[in-house]
Amino acid sequence: MSRETSAETVNIVPHVHHDHGHPHPKQPDLEDQPVRYHQLMAEAVGELLIEKGIIAADELRRTIEDIDSRNPAMGARLVARAWVDPAFKARMLEDFNAAASELGIETGAIPIRALESTPEVHHVVCCTLCSCYPRMVLGLPPDWYKARAYRSRVIREPRAVLREFGTIVPDEVEVRVHDSTADLRYMVLPMRPAGTEGLSENQLAALVTRDCMIGTAVPAAPS
Amino acid sequence: MSAAFRIGQRVRVRRAFPPGHVRTPFYARGHDGVIDAIAGDFANPEELAYGRGGELRRALFRVRFAQRDLWPDYAGPPQDSAVIDIYEHWLEPVEEGSP
Numbered sequence: 001m002s003r004e005t006s007a008e009t010v011n012i013v014p015h016v017h018h019d020h021g022h023p024h025p026k027q028p029d030l031e032d033q034p035v036r037y038h039q040l041m042a043e044a045v046g047e048l049l050i051e052k053g054i055i056a057a058d059e060l061r062r063t064i065e066d067i068d069s070r071n072p073a074m075g076a077r078l079v080a081r082a083w084v085d086p087a088f089k090a091r092m093l094e095d096f097n098a099a100a101s102e103l104g105i106e107t108g109a110i111p112i113r114a115l116e117s118t119p120e121v122h123h124v125v126c127c128t129l130c131s132c133y134p135r136m137v138l139g140l141p142p143d144w145y146k147a148r149a150y151r152s153r154v155i156r157e158p159r160a161v162l163r164e165f166g167t168i169v170p171d172e173v174e175v176r177v178h179d180s181t182a183d184l185r186y187m188v189l190p191m192r193p194a195g196t197e198g199l200s201e202n203q204l205a206a207l208v209t210r211d212c213m214i215g216t217a218v219p220a221a222p223s
Numbered sequence: 224m225s226a227a228f229r230i231g232q233r234v235r236v237r238r239a240f241p242p243g244h245v246r247t248p249f250y251a252r253g254h255d256g257v258i259d260a261i262a263g264d265f266a267n268p269e270e271l272a273y274g275r276g277g278e279l280r281r282a283l284f285r286v287r288f289a290q291r292d293l294w295p296d297y298a299g300p301p302q303d304s305a306v307i308d309i310y311e312h313w314l315e316p317v318e319e320g321s322p
Contacts, residue, residue: 156250177306
């Protein structure tokens with residue numbers, strides 16, 4: 001096969017300086033991807049807002065940094081605290097944003113609600129219309145949460161979807177799907193797994209994954 | 224806040240298909256549910272989406288539906304449910320004893 005003439009190897013860069021001696025596809029740069037309409041629109045609006053002095057570039061950057069700094073460990077801290085402190089749990093169920101603030105997690109103006117899973121009810125969260133998600137305590141949603149497959153199926157056949165996540169909910173338990181269609185955001189407060197009595201709050205938080213707070217998984221005691 | 228519906232009340236989602244930015248999912252329209260919680264008053268997203276202020280705030284309800292009512296062929300057990308956030312102007316009271 002000739003590298004010079006084969007069309008399908010146009011993007012193949014020979015790696016003769018490596019000891020394994022075979023070519024790799026060229027890793028595309030950001031600019032090699034097609035620019036999409038809404039991406040351009042967002043950049044244009046951002047530039048206009050700055051140009052007109054409505055927001056400063058520095059404010060925009062700080063907001064993006066704040067969004068990027070959010071992650072599921074924040075939600076996990078809240079869950080672990082609720083597990084060890086019943087009074088905190090009560091406050092969290094009453095006013096989630098205020099309770100988060102007690103732990104130094106500022107959640108902004110959008111009200112978040114904790115959905116407490118029990119032996120009778122297993123909660124799972126979705127947004128069938130778009131991708132509403134409690135970003136202030138979980139960070140950006142995973143791609144599957146935004147995909148049509150999850151959004152259209154979890155509301156219609158939640159048990160089949162949960163099974164694909166490896167989560168089997170017994171038939172006598174109610175599966176309750178929450179469709180975040182409007183102004184509230186939802187985070188599942190999962191049940192504390194049995195056999196975790198001796199664990200510290202930090203060790204408990206480590207058991208709480210992102211999916212446990214969406215409701216597609218349940219926390220397990222360390223094996 | 225004087226809410227139009229009370230917790231536990233049976234309501235029906237309006238079977239309407241207006242154009243625009245509507246936050247009431249198609250699959251819920253025309254279906255009956257029960258008020259699970261009253262979430263508060265919020266600016267109407269159907270107005271906000273078009274640059275209007277949404278000053279007339281709307282009560283938002285958490286409405287619980289039986290999955291078997293939403294999907295006649297629902298395969299799971301009868302107690303499975305869905306809770307959807309729906310604004311008051313999309314809800315109608317269901318008279319006791321009506322079909």
